[in-house]
Amino acid sequence: MKYSVSHSMTFIICLFMFNPALSAVQNQNRTQPDSTLNRDKIEIFVHWTDKKIVVDGVLDDKAWNDAEPYEDYFFQHQPLDREPSSEKTRVMVLQDDKMIYFGFQCYDSEPDKIFASSMRRDMNYGSGEVIELLLDTFQDNRNCYAFDTNPLGGKGDAIISDQGNHINKQWDCVINMDGKLNDKGWAAEFAIPFKSLKYKHSEVVDWNINITREIKHRQEETYLVPVPRELGHSAKFRGELFALLHNIRPPEQGLNFEVYPYALTGQTNIYGNEQQKTNEFHSGIDFKYDITPQLALDLTYKTDFAQAEAEEEIVNVTRFNVRREEKREFFLQNAGLFQFGPGQRSQSNFILFDSRTIGIQDRQRIPLLGGGKLTGKAGKYSIAALSLQSEGTALEGGIHQSSTNYTAVRIKRDVSKNSHIGLMTLNQQSTSDQYSRVFGVDGLWNVTQAIRFDASAAKSFSPQTTSTSNDMAGDVGFVLNKKWIDLNIRYTHIDSLFNPQMGFVRRSNIRNTDGNVILTKWFNGKIIDNIAFSSGLLYITDHHQVLQTRNNTFSGSMLLRRGDEISLTITRSYEFVPVDASIRDMTIFAGVYDTWFQSISFDSYRARPVNIDLTFQWGQLFDGKQQSANLTGTAKLSNHLSVDMAYTYNHLDLLNGGLYSHILSTRWAYSFTPDFFTKVYLQWNTADNRFSANFILDYTYRPRSHIYLVYNENQNTLLHEPTDRIIMLKMTWLWQI
Numbered sequence: 081m082k083y084s085v086s087h088s089m090t091f092i093i094c095l096f097m098f099n100p101a102l103s104a105v106q107n108q109n110r111t112q113p114d115s116t117l118n119r120d121k122i123e124i125f126v127h128w129t130d131k132k133i134v135v136d137g138v139l140d141d142k143a144w145n146d147a148e149p150y151e152d153y154f155f156q157h158q159p160l161d162r163e164p165s166s167e168k169t170r171v172m173v174l175q176d177d178k179m180i181y182f183g184f185q186c187y188d189s190e191p192d193k194i195f196a197s198s199m200r201r202d203m204n205y206g207s208g209e210v211i212e213l214l215l216d217t218f219q220d221n222r223n224c225y226a227f228d229t230n231p232l233g234g235k236g237d238a239i240i241s242d243q244g245n246h247i248n249k250q251w252d253c254v255i256n257m258d259g260k261l262n263d264k265g266w267a268a269e270f271a272i273p274f275k276s277l278k279y280k281h282s283e284v285v286d287w288n289i290n291i292t293r294e295i296k297h298r299q300e301e302t303y304l305v306p307v308p309r310e311l312g313h314s315a316k317f318r319g320e321l322f323a324l325l326h327n328i329r330p331p332e333q334g335l336n337f338e339v340y341p342y343a344l345t346g347q348t349n350i351y352g353n354e355q356q357k358t359n360e361f362h363s364g365i366d367f368k369y370d371i372t373p374q375l376a377l378d379l380t381y382k383t384d385f386a387q388a389e390a391e392e393e394i395v396n397v398t399r400f401n402v403r404r405e406e407k408r409e410f411f412l413q414n415a416g417l418f419q420f421g422p423g424q425r426s427q428s429n430f431i432l433f434d435s436r437t438i439g440i441q442d443r444q445r446i447p448l449l450g451g452g453k454l455t456g457k458a459g460k461y462s463i464a465a466l467s468l469q470s471e472g473t474a475l476e477g478g479i480h481q482s483s484t485n486y487t488a489v490r491i492k493r494d495v496s497k498n499s500h501i502g503l504m505t506l507n508q509q510s511t512s513d514q515y516s517r518v519f520g521v522d523g524l525w526n527v528t529q530a531i532r533f534d535a536s537a538a539k540s541f542s543p544q545t546t547s548t549s550n551d552m553a554g555d556v557g558f559v560l561n562k563k564w565i566d567l568n569i570r571y572t573h574i575d576s577l578f579n580p581q582m583g584f585v586r587r588s589n590i591r592n593t594d595g596n597v598i599l600t601k602w603f604n605g606k607i608i609d610n611i612a613f614s615s616g617l618l619y620i621t622d623h624h625q626v627l628q629t630r631n632n633t634f635s636g637s638m639l640l641r642r643g644d645e646i647s648l649t650i651t652r653s654y655e656f657v658p659v660d661a662s663i664r665d666m667t668i669f670a671g672v673y674d675t676w677f678q679s680i681s682f683d684s685y686r687a688r689p690v691n692i693d694l695t696f697q698w699g700q701l702f703d704g705k706q707q708s709a710n711l712t713g714t715a716k717l718s719n720h721l722s723v724d725m726a727y728t729y730n731h732l733d734l735l736n737g738g739l740y741s742h743i744l745s746t747r748w749a750y751s752f753t754p755d756f757f758t759k760v761y762l763q764w765n766t767a768d769n770r771f772s773a774n775f776i777l778d779y780t781y782r783p784r785s786h787i788y789l790v791y792n793e794n795q796n797t798l799l800h801e802p803t804d805r806i807i808m809l810k811m812t813w814l815w816q817i
Contacts, residue, residue, distance in 0.1 A: 182272075339814075725745070790810065
């Protein structure tokens with residue numbers, strides 16, 4: 081049986097263009113071109129008020145009588161492309177000398193069906209009814225603020241960079257918002273201090289605005305302005321499509337100086353041959369100063385990350401590196417400004433700057449003495465600079481980690497409307513002859529709304545390399561998004577000695593060409609929303625053009641009207657192993673392996689009290705067989721209590737060994753209020769004989785001021801004894817000038 085991309089493409093094109101039955105259905109359901117795309121921009125006007133507004137999700141304050149409401153239908157993104165929404169939304173905007181206020185009445189003719197499942201911060205979107213406010217305060221069409229709430233009063237805030245290429249949900253804004261059910265549907269109120277935002281200065285200014293409303297019981301995703309569905313969900317972040325918010329009279333920004341100290345006390349117990357017990361009490365402080373309305377300086381001393389969630393357990397069943405996600409707030413703040421290249425969504429082979437290399441080594445914490453960070457914009461330039469110094473630390477196994485400086489500098493210049501060019505330099509240095517340096521340049525060009533090019537190139541430097549060493553990396557990519565076709569093509573080059581120690585490289589010494597085409601047919605019927613077929617090719621050689629990996633994939637998926645999705649993928653894989661390799665302790669002999677494997681997945685609609693996602697993969701792997709399953713699920717037990725569960729199973733049966741591994745994890749989160757929650761995170765990893773427990777209690781007693789109680793424990797399940805225990809009490813508070 082022979083299979084290739086060309087064969088699958090021929091099948092897809094024939095199916096889509098020459099199948100009379102499908103064509104008839106498409107003609108019957110075709111949406112007429114929407115003239116609203118060519119209309120004048122939607123306009124919303126801000127009015128002044130001297131009356132008091134109590135932000136409680138109830139629009140009964142007399143001040144709202146001073147507003148000029150915008151009350152109309154939004155436009156659907158799904159299920160009916162750019163058609164009017166099924167319900168109207170009332171939008172009102174007011175301001176005084178300190179705040180800008182937004183009021184929303186979300187009408188619903190079936191209020192008993194309104195569904196919301198989360199009170200926790202930054203957990204609203206995708207979990208039920210939600211209203212999301214997007215503000216482009218500089219009208220640069222690239223970046224914006226995002227705020228959202230739901231009928232339970234859950235709070236969400238984020239900074240959006242590069243039109244959605246990076247979404248930073250770890251940004252915490254000083255803001256007051258609330259939402260509540262009422263007899264007309266539900267309402268929401270936002271009170272945003274001008275001091276919490278950066279914006280252009282003038283006596284009267286305009287901002288760009290977009291609003292998203294999810295009507296989950298009808299599977300509707302709607303926007304204030306019509307956004308073509310073929311551009312994808314992130315198109316709602318494209319500033320050129322936003323409406324206009326007129327007549328804003330912002331106050332002059334004052335000193336804008338923040339002091340953010342913390343105090344921490346706790347105890348650490350290390351078990352084993354040399355038991356250690358350490359009582360801890362220390363403190364630290366952060367400073368933030370807005371040098372200009374767009375450029376901020378952050379200074380930190382004795383940075384601590386006690387409130388960060390425990391790391392996710394991973395069993396690596398590949399021959400290559402696996403990257404873990406950053407969870408520490410300090411590094412996630414303004415992380416989008418440090419992004420190099422097209423972003424993690426498009427480039428997974430190497431990441432030039434990975435903040436997890438700072439303060440963590442082999443899952444062990446390395447204390448940070450302090451440092452500074454400069455982030456923001458200066459005209460057409462985006463600037464991000466960071467320098468941190470770690471303390472000398474004794475690690476497990478008798479290893480001593482010297483005090484090290486970590487420096488990263490990133491500069492981008494806006495070009496044309498939605499494009500940029502940039503450069504980045506990195507330096508990790510402990511002594512004069514122990515360093516790792518990287519220099520890179522990149523660019524992104526949005527040719528049209530549907531076509532994008534990007535490219536990057538980088539070179540690493542170390543004492544062991546010379547000017548002629550193989551220490552370069554780069555990539556070039558092309559993206560096309562049209563109504564029925566999505567095309568992605570990328571070429572990546574990574575030399576054998578390219579080694580950015582402040583970054584991540586999954587696999588070195590490769591020339592990687594990969595492409596994927598997705599063809600989507602929308603029906604918007606009573607049972608099926610769309611059917612999509614895709615075909616892809618992954619082709620990897622070494623620098624001598626010897627083929628290492630080739631994967632041909634073919635998949636089909638079906639999105640049901642109820643929001644569930646089913647997909648099937650078939651892959652033919654070619655692997656050349658030039659020398660003996662290993663997966664964990666299983667040896668893979670050198671040779672050529674030509675295999676097949678398949679996977680099937682089911683994703684249930686998330687706006688239900690219980691939802692699950694299931695993926696099962698089976699087939700050949702090298703000289704044996706493989707099976708794997710991944711199950712995730714969420715259950716809403718009440719408006720306050722939710723449970724997340726994840727289970728991963730791997731079974732490898734190879735010539736030189738086998739592996740049965742199970743990873744079971746669960747999170748139990750109870751929200752007393754949107755500002756007070758507790759969470760238990762339990763993980764069990766049979767492959768590494770490890771059980772871990774993480775407990776966090778987080779009380780926000782005022783905006784961006786927290787009390788954390790943290791308990792972490794790791795156990796060796798083979799020896800039935802703990803390896804370490806940590807309990808910490810941490811308090812932070814914010815002082816603004």
